[in-house]
Amino acid sequence: MRMPYAARVATATVVGLAAVSLTAASSASATGSTTANRRPICNSVGFNLPATVGGTVTIPVTDHAADxxxxxxxxxxxFGGAPLGSVVISDNGTAATTNDDVLIFTRTSGSRGTAHLYWTVSDGTLNAQCVATGYDLPPGNG
Structure with a gap:
């Protein structure tokens, strides 16, 4: 007698490692996928704003994200950076390697403040939204 699909999965998970493969194979045939893809994760990044208008800073954000x-x-x-500056993605000189890309922030205003950059990483299917925050260094003591 053939057991219903749900009963086969429940029984297989109790048996051990060989059963896990059976469960995954059974699930794959039922759903078309063996595992669920999880969204990338990232840590917030802080950086010092360039001191002068036209100054740039390179932010290696992919060092702070993973799948x-x-x-x-x-x-x-x-996107982001306004009103203190602008930001672009750079391929870091390696166009064929996408996991080493960096952000280049360029200061466009002499005003003091904080710049928020919102960047997105992808595993090819799912995206994660991340943030980098730039701060002015405190004024010197003279």
Whole structure:
């Protein structure tokens, strides 16, 4: 007698490692996928704003992001920086390697303040929204 699908999965998970493979294979045939893809994760990044208008700073944001499924990630979008500056994605001189891209922030205003950059990484399927915050260094003591 053939057991219903739900009963086979429940029984298989109790048996051990060999059963896990059976469960995954059974799930794959039922759902078309063996594992669920998880969204990349990232840490907030802080950086010092350039001291002068026209000054730039390179922010290696992909050093602060990862995919829990160990899928390579890429930097796919960025916005923010106004009114203190602008930001762009740079391929870091390696166009074929997407997981080493960096943000380049350029200061466009002499005003003091804080710049927020919102960047997006992707594992090719799911995206994660991240933040980098730039701060002015405190004025010198003279």
């Amino acid at each position: 829990p499924d160990l899928t390579p990630i890429s930097l796919v979008g960025v």
